[in-house]
Amino acid sequence: DDNDDPRNGAAYVYALQNGEWKQKGQVFVGSNDSRMGYAVAMSGDGNTICIGERDYKLDVSGNRRGQVYCHYWQEDQNAWLVKGDRMRGTYNGGTFGYSMSLNHRGNRVAVGNRQAGAKEEGSVTVFQIHKGKWDMMGNEMVSGTGKDQGGFQVALNREGDVLCWTARG
Numbered sequence: 001d002d003n004d005d006p007r008n009g010a011a012y013v014y015a016l017q018n019g020e021w022k023q024k025g026q027v028f029v030g031s032n033d034s035r036m037g038y039a040v041a042m043s044g045d046g047n048t049i050c051i052g053e054r055d056y057k058l059d060v061s062g063n064r065r066g067q068v069y070c071h072y073w074q075e076d077q078n079a080w081l082v083k084g085d086r087m088r089g090t091y092n093g094g095t096f097g098y099s100m101s102l103n104h105r106g107n108r109v110a111v112g113n114r115q116a117g118a119k120e121e122g123s124v125t126v127f128q129i130h131k132g133k134w135d136m137m138g139n140e141m142v143s144g145t146g147k148d149q150g151g152f153q154v155a156l157n158r159e160g161d162v163l164c165w166t167a168r169g
Contacts, residue, residue: 009036011051013080025073025080031056041102041109044158047073048083048106052097058088065089066096068111070134084134087127091116099153103160109134110163112151117142122150124165143167 009030030036034053050070066089071080089096099112116123127134143150152168
């Protein structure tokens with residue numbers, strides 16, 4: 001793996017084959033100091049994965065915002081290919097991608113951003129893939145209390161129509 005700085009992070013996928021765990025596809029290596037892999041999510045069939053880079057810096061100013069991107073398994077290429085566009089945090093100093101959950105089909109993802117907002121109240125946003133783009137579903141859900149760290153953990157049910165999320169407080 002090319003990951004010389006442990007703060008970049010990395011993500012690996014393994015599949016059980018004949019009683020042995022074998023790497024499935026490429027290693028995903030994070031960008032500079034992005035903390036990739038702090039959270040990951042996988043569809044029920046294991047063919048869609050989403051990986052968070054909670055400390056991803058969107059611009060040269062160094063403001064951390066975080067991002068999440070997803071891949072799908074392409075058997076004939078023996079590789080993970082990009083599924084939709086990257087989902088990026090909108091709050092300077094936020095940790096978008098701190099937590100996440102995929103529904104069973106892998107077409108809906110909930111993403112926690114535990115330091116979002118002026119008072120670090122935290123938030124959760126749900127996205128659904130549509131025509132190759134991850135579209136936001138409904139509103140961003142923001143915790144009502146400053147420093148609450150909403151989005152600390154998130155969980156979607158099988159269909160992706162029931163969401164539970166926590167605030168660490």
